[in-house]
Amino acid sequence: MYGAILGDMVGAPYEFDRGNKSKDFEMWNRRVRFTDDTVMTIAVADAILTAGKDSGEKEIKEELVKKMQAWGKKYPNSGYGGRFVHWLGSRKPKPYGSYGNGSAMRVSSVGWLYDTIEETREVARWTAEVTHNHPEGIKGAEATAAAIFMARNGATKNEIKEYIAKEFCYDLSRTCDEIRPGYHHDESCQKTVPEAITAFLEGSDFEDVIRTAVSLGGDCDTLTCIAGGMAEAFYGIPIKMMVETCDRLGDDMIEVLQAFDDIRNGDSSDDTDIEGNSVIFSAVKDFRAETTHENLANVVQAFCRRIKEGGRFIVPVIAPQALTEKLDLDHVAVGDEFRTDVDLSFKFQHIEDNDGAVWAVAFTSREEYEKGAGSDTLVMDIEQLLEGFAGNTSEAGIMINPWSENFLLRKDLIKAIVEISKEEK
Template sequence: MLGAIAGDVIGSIYEWDNVKSKEFELFSSKSRFTDDSVLTIATMDSVLHGNTFEESYKKWFWKYPGAGFSGNFKKWAISNEPYYGFSNGSAMRVSPVGYFCDSLEEVLRMAEDSSAVTHNHPEGIKGAKAVASAIYLAKNGATKKELKDYVEKTFGYELGESIDSIRKWYSFDVSCQGSVPQAIISFMDSDSYEDAVRNAISIGGDSDTIACITGGLAEAYYKEIPEYITERVMGILPDEMKEVLQRFYDEVYSRWMKQ
């Protein structure tokens, strides 16, 4: 969703140049979309058109092979074999699943399917399921306390630490178990979409992906993204990505917003 994509774009200039602070420029002339946005769009494309996740991830990878994909993912795009991944790659692309499905059971099943084509390690699958289900609960009006209790109980992530505390020790960790809990806490400790994304980037690490995960969740909960962010991000996205995004909002997002 745009919340995830905007997080990726905002984080794109901080992944290799971490800021351990919430005071930073949201955009620069170097801000760009990365693999996280490309695969989030691919997930939307897949659920909208009924293509398999495998087909869709490959199709979109080949459109933007230089967007920042990992070596493992590139090898998979040629070879086909899942690589037992447990990196946050399974969690950063899953946000549309949380919006698309009509029940928690369906969310968990589809999140697992989307992960397993590449990230068939239990931690990779767990990361995708945790993010997608948290988004599903947030979009349906769960409180932060309910979200926290569900994720801790179901997935065993510990979400009790504050962002100010995490910022002191956190460093680069692309595993699901070493970045998904921090991304969820970035949302928990926030009071708006922008505040959540600032939290996510302020801890350092894999900033584009953490902010992408946090941004998807924050959008589902706060249900609004400031216009100065959406306008800037839409200006960066190519038309074919915007078309998929628009269709997803028209067909899926608006459906539950009306409920």
């Protein structure tokens, strides 16, 4: 749901058709801020986590009302609609037949938390019905959550498009170029969700989805919020964008996001996403034995394969003594110095080679990590780690497995791997 929150923030300055309907804009300008979309996205996640995601309809709906009212009162000036403001202040709040896009903007966590598309759609319906019990309001929430569920589970864009068109009868035949000229501010699900899905389908990567959604105009924060949730599930989010997003949230929101990550990711000690890194270890070993272009190409392909499989590395960091638990990568920025979602300063562990070049360090397995001195660690997505170091950082690159069959992953090679991986998607 980070993608939904980011989309809300980035789209907010251009709501009410205040943009120039272009993809060329400054993404992190001073007007970027969260709105009611983010507050209610947090509220829905908080409600499900508090009730327990395996709870029934009655329990979850009761918690939804409590949390949505509580978060709404905590952030009262976030741009809520008139009827929703009345609902927030009611002692006995009842659904009011809305088909507004609020049901779709707040549902992204549901797309991540459940194991089947049937469960996902059912709980999405519950999250809508406490306010938006009109069929179109319910449909918008279900369609958004279903698209996120499919994207995070490896469905292609064509598969997502076909399912959404068939199940929800949304017209996804138009291109963004066809939508853009005559599209104006409309807060209904039926005039927001199809456009958001189209922006997601057309986008070439996470950032391009966000820019495409903003370029359509209209109810821009909500449209981009919906598209961003789908884009995160399909592409992931660049680490630097994650940090920009978290920097603009309150500590109370960050706490919910942490709890959400804990539930979504399960036991952080599970090394399932690390086990497949043996292909990288073997390719590096062959390259060290015989330094040929063919063996180097095999190393690159091994990295690309693990990125496609969602592989992760163990990355040692220098952490404040106050923090004793390993942190999830989703709140970490790549670079010499970075911050976490708890607003503490961290640094990567570095190794300096004989020429004075400084390298970040990463390990393909626990076995490799345990050959050296212990430290605090993060388990980080290979793709996001490489994308971060492909940019302007002070390090020369990443040293893989420094204690044995080490490999210097230089900036130019990192960039090549990132580019190839994107092409293969």
